[in-house]
Amino acid sequence: MSAPLSRGLAQRVVDQVSPALAHNINVMDRAGIVIASRDPARIGTLHRGAREAAATGVPAVIHAGEEPAGARPGVNLPLTLDGDIVGVVGLTGDPATVLPVAQILVLTIGLLLTRERELDASARREARDRDLLSRLVNSDLDARAVGASLAGDAPRLAAPWRLAAVVDAPSPASAESRLPRNLLDITRRLESTGRFRWASFQGALWVLGRATEHDDDALAAAGMAAAAASGTTSNASATLLVRGDACPDIETLGGSAKTLGALLARPRFLPTGSPVLRSGELTAELAVACMPAETARHLASHVSGLSAVHRATVNAYLDSGRSISETARALFAHRNTVIQRLDRIAETTGLDPRDPRQSLTLRLGLVAARGWAT
Structure with a gap:
């Protein structure tokens, strides 16, 4: 059986349709009580004709001179939602005119009520998931409450879990995360799968799902397909998906959420060469994001004298595991060219990329120089 018709919902719909009609509109519940009306004095009164219409499913037509107590001439038609009579819609006036x-009107109100209920359900879902996800990202972990929500609310999510965030690529002009421009399309695609929880806050779309290859691919596909629909495929990194670790328990999920929160708090440190980033590969970005400003600026000063070519060489060299051959292939350069560039980098910065400890300083310096807001 459908849920009872709420007074607030019924009144919102009456307020939407009333301006287009010259006649008074009443909405009664299944007991015949007026719960919404253009005439506030009618609310809360009993309409016996409506009660009969709700009980029998037969319209109640009231002519002048035949009005029972609490009624006026007009017609009262049963209102059906999801196959059940949930109330009655009444229109005051000469039955021959208003029928x-x-x-x-009863068809229109039924459609509006259905839509309003969907919006209410969507708002409740959004509020519920925002509470869950924002607590994971921002608050002390309440493992019991998180576990109850994951097991008790739809969609139910069993371990292992993965939290991810979707944002627009960081802009040099802004130090804050920005919601993806294709947010609505992404959430529609997520909703169609029935396998994710999501909410928008702090400039990001946060998405929680199971850490399975199937769900990982579904989330990535939602972001990329939405990017294509919005015409952003010319820039593969216009929308970034930052993916957290697979989490076998709630405590690990809480840690992953805090890590993503720290990364997204300083989005300008994020690399933009790939549309999908994994938090486990962003250790340098996380370290710089958590540093005091003075420390990060000092690190950035180590690489301030490097050209764009030399910065690209350091990144490629470190990404390759400090392999000169792999770096040469990645940069389409000769081995000797790579060696000469590494020598020049060491001379310019005083830090040799071939030394593991010094290469770490270079990596952090490059991240700091990428986006520290001065």
Whole structure:
């Protein structure tokens, strides 16, 4: 059986359709009590004709001179939602005049109520998931409450879990995360799968799902397909998906959430060469994001004298595991060219990329120089 018709919902719908009609509109519940009306004095009164219409499913037509107590001339038609009679819609006036209007009106109100209920359900889902996800990202972990939500609310999510965030690529002009421009399309695609929880806050779309290859691919596909629909495929990194670790328990999920929160708090440190980033590969970015400003600026000063070519060489060299051959292939350069560039980098910065400890300083310096907001 459908849920009872709420007064607030019924009144919102009456307020939407009333301006287009010259007649008074009433909405009664299944007991015949007026719960919404253009005439506030009618709310809360009993309409016996409506009670009969709700009980029998037969329209109640009231002519002048035949009005029972608490009623006025007009027509009262049963209101059906999801196959159940949930109330009655009444239109005051000469039945011969208002019946055709009432027949259209009850269909219109039914559609509006259905839509309003969907919006209410969506708002409740959004509020519920925002509370869950924002607590994971921002608050002390309440493992019991998180576990109850994951097991008790739809969609139910069993371990292992993965939290991810979707944002627009960081801009040099802004130090804050920005919601993806294709947010609505992404959430529609997520909703169609029935396998994710999501909420928007702090400039990001946060998405929680199971850490399975199937769900990982579904989330990535939602972001990329939405990017294509919005015409951003010319820039593969216009929308970034930052993916957390697979989490076998709630405590690990809480740690992953805090890590993502720290990364997204300083999005300008994020690399933009790939549309999908993994938090486990962003250790340098996380370290710089958590540093005091003075420390990060000092690190950035180590690489301030490097050209764009030399910075690209350091990154490629470190990404390759300090392999000169792999770096040469990645940069389409000769081995000797790579060696000469590494020598020049060491001379310019005083830090040799071939030394593991010094290469770490270079890596952090490059990240700091990428986006520290001065």
